[in-house]
Amino acid sequence: MFENLKEQPADKILALMQLYREDPREQKIDLGVGVYKDASGNTPIMRAVKTAEKQLWEAETTKAYTGLAGDPGFSDAMIALVLGDAVPRANVAAAATPGGTGAVRQAFDLVRMASPSGKVYVSDPTWPNHLSILKHMGIPFTPYRYFDNETRAVDFDGMMADLAQAGKGDVVLLHGCCHNPTGANLNLSQWQAVVDLLLKTGATPMIDIAYQGFGDGLEEDAAGVRLVASSVPECLIAASCSKNFGIYRERTGLLMAVSNDAGAQKLNQGTLNYLNRQNYSFPPDYGARLVTMVLTDPALRADWAAELEEVRNSMLGLREQLAAELQRLSGSDRFGFIAQHRGMFSRLGASPEQVETLRRDHGIYMVGDSRLNIAGLNKSSVPILAEAIVKSGI
Ligand code: PLP
Numbered sequence: 166m167f168e169n170l171k172e173q174p175a176d177k178i179l180a181l182m183q184l185y186r187e188d189p190r191e192q193k194i195d196l197g198v199g200v201y202k203d204a205s206g207n208t209p210i211m212r213a214v215k216t217a218e219k220q221l222w223e224a225e226t227t228k229a230y231t232g233l234a235g236d237p238g239f240s241d242a243m244i245a246l247v248l249g250d251a252v253p254r255a256n257v258a259a260a261a262t263p264g265g266t267g268a269v270r271q272a273f274d275l276v277r278m279a280s281p282s283g284k285v286y287v288s289d290p291t292w293p294n295h296l297s298i299l300k301h302m303g304i305p306f307t308p309y310r311y312f313d314n315e316t317r318a319v320d321f322d323g324m325m326a327d328l329a330q331a332g333k334g335d336v337v338l339l340h341g342c343c344h345n346p347t348g349a350n351l352n353l354s355q356w357q358a359v360v361d362l363l364l365k366t367g368a369t370p371m372i373d374i375a376y377q378g379f380g381d382g383l384e385e386d387a388a389g390v391r392l393v394a395s396s397v398p399e400c401l402i403a404a405s406c407s408k409n410f411g412i413y414r415e416r417t418g419l420l421m422a423v424s425n426d427a428g429a430q431k432l433n434q435g436t437l438n439y440l441n442r443q444n445y446s447f448p449p450d451y452g453a454r455l456v457t458m459v460l461t462d463p464a465l466r467a468d469w470a471a472e473l474e475e476v477r478n479s480m481l482g483l484r485e486q487l488a489a490e491l492q493r494l495s496g497s498d499r500f501g502f503i504a505q506h507r508g509m510f511s512r513l514g515a516s517p518e519q520v521e522t523l524r525r526d527h528g529i530y531m532v533g534d535s536r537l538n539i540a541g542l543n544k545s546s547v548p549i550l551a552e553a554i555v556k557s558g559i
């Protein structure tokens with residue numbers, strides 16, 4: 166039967182990672198895959214996570230199965246981190262998943278069960294994995310306008326016009342913060358307008374939040390999600406711990422189903438448990454346990470939040486340095502958006518040919534749509550990138 170298998174398209178971001186590794190040039194800059202890197206190019210284990218690992222090694226007495234939804238303490242801690250006190254805990258069903266990707270996948274599975282003919286509205290552009298998973302699952306989806314290529318900001322009028330088409334039974338997929346791949350985000354009054362529209366159309370929001378703490382701060386980055394969750398009758402939230410806890414390979418995420426009908430919680434929780442069982446039974450626990458320890462121990466939490474703040478400020482500093490350097494070299498303000506964008510990514514607005522030139526002639530690797538990972542830079546590579554960008558006529 167294997168002869169029936171077809172070659173599947175590679176993930177372009179992961180393929181680029183490989184290409185970079187194979188490049189023998191010494192002077193090369195990796196702005197591809199969305200992994201945080203410090204000034205020396207390392208992806209460190211966060212201090213609080215390392216301490217929690219030591220404590221866990223000492224204290225852990227069993228590796229027996231957890232529950233189908235994972236450790237309830239992890240759900241509690243993550244619900245509080247993402248939602249604060251926006252909704253009563255009793256209104257939230259939650260299940261641990263293998264990473265944020267697992268949460269996205271389980272959410273789509275729930276959508277398919279609850280609304281078989283529903284369509285998922287995805288931002289244009291969005292994280293390619295959203296599209297690839299939807300395609301794989303055979304779930305119909307349609308793009309909504311999101312990014313204005315001229316201004317490199319959100320095309321909010323276009324977005325609202327397109328989302329007005331979504332109706333009851335449809336799902337509107339939103340990025341909680343730090344939009345991937347553009348770096349352009351909604352402000353709070355735009356979130357409010359989206360909420361008003363959702364209330365009017367009856368479409369269900371699904372929020373993917375993979376970078377809480379990477380944009381403007383832990384609370385600030387969750388403001389949109391909290392506004393949505395506290396305003397609409399129901400929503401889905403897929404949260405990832407990969408970036409903000411730096412535990413990428415531990416595969417740690419949480420799917421939340423929020424309903425303002427507290428009576429629905431039992432059914433929603435049962436559904437999430439069922440979906441975990443169908444796909445992998447028990448979710449991974451190691452990363453979830455570390456996150457729970459960090460979030461519930463005041464000293465570990467303070468240290469984690471402080472280090473996350475350092476990470477965030479280092480990316481903001483690089484954004485400002487790059488925008489200033491580009492302004493100096495190009496003599497124009499057209500790169501000012503780099504300092505306005507938030508999170509790891511910005512979409513530069515270069516053509517695929519220009520992206521290729523940067524790679525071939527300058528050893529600078531960014532994704533083909535000209536998404537660059539700001540964290541791949543440091544103070545000394547910013548001027549090199551800025552010069553290459555201007556030389557390539559971007
Ligand atoms: N959603 C978005 C938008 C992302 O960029 C990522 C990236 O890593 C994820 C979800 C999920 O990541 P992970 O599965 O590594 O937790």
Ligand code: TYF
Pocket residue numbers: 176178179197198199200292294345
């Ligand atoms: O967009 C990124 O670079 C990150 C990491 O299949 C990633 O979200 C990329 C591709 C992928 C899984 C994670």
